Amino acid sequence: MQITLKFLEAVAQNNTTARMHLHHDLYVQEKKRYDTLVSHLLARLQAEDPTLTDITLKDCLYRFNRDIRFSKDKHPYKTRFGAFISPGGRKSPIPGYYLHIEPGNSGISGGSRCPSPAQRDAIVLEIWKNRKDWQRVVENPTFLSFFGEMGDKQEKEVGRILKTSRWKRLLQALGEKQARKILQNPQALELLLYPRFCVWHGVSDEEVIQADFEELVMEGFRILRPFNKMIARSF
Numbered sequence: 394m395q396i397t398l399k400f401l402e403a404v405a406q407n408n409t410t411a412r413m414h415l416h417h418d419l420y421v422q423e424k425k426r427y428d429t430l431v432s433h434l435l436a437r438l439q440a441e442d443p444t445l446t447d448i449t450l451k452d453c454l455y456r457f458n459r460d461i462r463f464s465k466d467k468h469p470y471k472t473r474f475g476a477f478i479s480p481g482g483r484k485s486p487i488p489g490y491y492l493h494i495e496p497g498n499s500g501i502s503g504g505s506r507c508p509s510p511a512q513r514d515a516i517v518l519e520i521w522k523n524r525k526d527w528q529r530v531v532e533n534p535t536f537l538s539f540f541g542e543m544g545d546k547q548e549k550e551v552g553r554i555l556k557t558s559r560w561k562r563l564l565q566a567l568g569e570k571q572a573r574k575i576l577q578n579p580q581a582l583e584l585l586l587y588p589r590f591c592v593w594h595g596v597s598d599e600e601v602i603q604a605d606f607e608e609l610v611m612e613g614f615r616i617l618r619p620f621n622k623m624i625a626r627s628f
Contacts, residue, residue: 394426401472431478433607457471486508489503490617491591503617504543
């Protein structure tokens with residue numbers, strides 16, 4: 394995928410409609426190359442994960458055109474190719490598998506990328522109720538070595554959250570006894586700081602262009618599967 398990276402680099406340097414029209418054939422070529430890779434991954438995942446049976450390639454792929462209607466950044470195109478393979482497709486909060494190709498910032502990722510506030514709280518409750526299972530997943534040496542810890546933790550004080558209506562709803566769902574246990578557990582309280590439940594494994598440009606890149610992605614997706622299955626219990 395060396396040409397793909399060079400194409401995306403060129404888009405980043407000259408992100409205009411005029412240039413894209415001039416090099417439309419190259420765009421079609423590289424988009425097809427990426428789509429073929431995702432198609433292979435989807436087929437392999439569907440053979441291993443029955444929850445993905447009903448989705449198609451089109452359900453997974455993100456548009457290359459940017460929605461600039463409400464954005465200060467008026468560049469018309471993204472500088473990356475992305476796909477999210479989930480039972481509900483690319484817009485779903487249901488945990489899935491994400492592949493991101495961008496020069497200098499490619500990655501293998503997954504989890505629940507866009508849960509609503511209610512879904513986010515349902516995930517917190519599910520993890521707390523099954524915290525031993527959760528610890529076995531996120532503390533697994535293979536998982537930690539590949540993905541590390543979850544990202545995107547918000548920089549805010551837990552104490553502020555405990556004064557909000559969100560905590561009141563969780564308190565009602567948990568019951569006073571369980572709520573007291575959470576209050577005594579720093580790791581459980583930290584779950585309240587995550588707006589989404591995702592992990593990320595960065596991939597170098599050198600790895601992206603290797604012939605066995607598809608195998609690396611599949612390895613990451615397989616390591617990710619127990620994490621996804623744990624979060625999916627709340628949906």
